[in-house]
Amino acid sequence: MITRPAVILVVEDNLANQLLVEAMLLGRGYEVRFAASASEALTSIELMRPDLVLMDISLPGQDGLSLTRQLKADPANASLRIVALTAHAMLGDQKLSLDAGCIGHITKPFDTKALRERIAGFLQMASP
Secondary structure (H helix, E strand, O other), X not given: OOOOOOEEEEEOOOHHHHHHXXXXXXXXXXXXXEEOOHHHHHHHHHHHOOOEEEEOXXXXXXXXXXXXXXXXXXXXXXXXXXXXXXXXOOOXXXXXXXXHOOOEEEEOOOOHHHHHHHHHHHHXXXXX
């Protein structure tokens, strides 16, 4: 159980999406941090050890699924809770996210109330 505010790292390169997610999560008492690329995410994860990562799939350079696989392959990050937060909504995209190591798949555009509820649920889950 988390006794301090949960730290959520949002790996998202689109500023409008960052602001929307931030507005939804700050009101719930979460500490929200951002990374706009895979390299920024790696540095942030190493420094802050977030409680949850919301991972965009379409990032500049290395994509979110390959970054997720890279993180999960490292024993230091194997228990990291990562959720795909993406516009990839085609049949099979959720399976690709789960196969890469994500614990969930949320498609954009998303219902703000449902997103907050799902994030709370992911934070309550035991680490994989």
